Amino acid sequence: MRVCVLNGFDSEEMTVAQERKLEQELEVLNQKGDTVDYFKLRDRKIAYCLGCWDCWLKTPGECRIKDEQEDILKSFVKTDHLVFVSNVRLGFVTATLKKTMDRLIPNFLPYIRVYQNEFHHYPRYEKTPILHTRLIVDHTVERDEIDLIEDYFKRVALNFGSDLKSFKIIDGKGEEDYEFADM
């Protein structure tokens, strides 16, 4: 099994213990023999999408910005599971994660299909990863924010022609239910 983890946690100081817990969990997967591509996005040089659509219309499948997003695009097409990790920043996922999500579109085609009664793009590759979210929260985060983010990832799953298989909260209280074991 292959797992790609996009960790969009954006702070060095805040709730570091939760991030460490996540990394320990990934270590367990590694030891089980699964391949984990772990991307700590805040340490990577990744530019914002320019909206140029070269990746659809000039160099199909390839982004014109050559930076540390490229490894993520490569991992995306191979992985069985794609895990989005973020803390809740201003009621939504971090800009650090959103920036990387915007730049996943080279892996889709410009062509549009009707999928589950809505318009969506065709995927470029045969393999579609199953989606998961791990949301790092603290006491300031309210229920409506978490609900919104869950609904958001359900939309993303539709957009990617995939499923949101798990959405779990890492709240730092110790005994959370966020093991990757049931992937």
Place this chain on the structure above:
Amino acid sequence: MLICNGSPRGEMSNSATIAKWFLKDQDKVILLMKGPKHQEYLDILAAYDHIVFIYPLYVDAMPGIVKAFFERVAIADGLMAGKKVSFIIHSGFPESVHLEVLERYHRILSKKLGFVLADTIVIPGSEGFRLMPPKQNRKKQQDVMKLMDQFRIDQPFDDHLVRRLAGKRQSNKMRNFIFSLLEKTGITNLYWNSNLKRNNAYNKRFDKPYTEL
């Protein structure tokens, strides 16, 4: 009134086209795609009491650079408190269902930043706006202008206009059926294919550069 254009395409964007529909001489436009200017923009924001954000839907929400700007604004504690803020969001797909989560997010954002939310205007199917002759969108243009006139004088939005701009929430079976028929003829891909051909990239349109050999 201050207009914050959140499109990564800046002046060449559909967002810029929409802004021109209601722009007045005394209004100011800032381009959020200019990341290094975000700090400077905070001072500009402080000077206005009516602010409109216009941005496209990117992977089901705001573009990353727009979220980064919101995060920057949040650090300047209280900067947005009491200001009147409206949003115009638009998408490539023609159904408004794609924009609902983002619309909900603006309510959360208004609580977090303390601004007075004057509703979100939703305009699906915007991709061609910047290429269309102005008269093709005259009706939309007039609706947006009326709504923005209401916003300028703190009148509630005319719900009828907001709903007309948002159009259908979802496609229906009949439209989907017609779409699949048209898809077979290639008509639905015309825009993409003519661009691909112009760029000499048509033969590479299904390329999979990241497939392992």
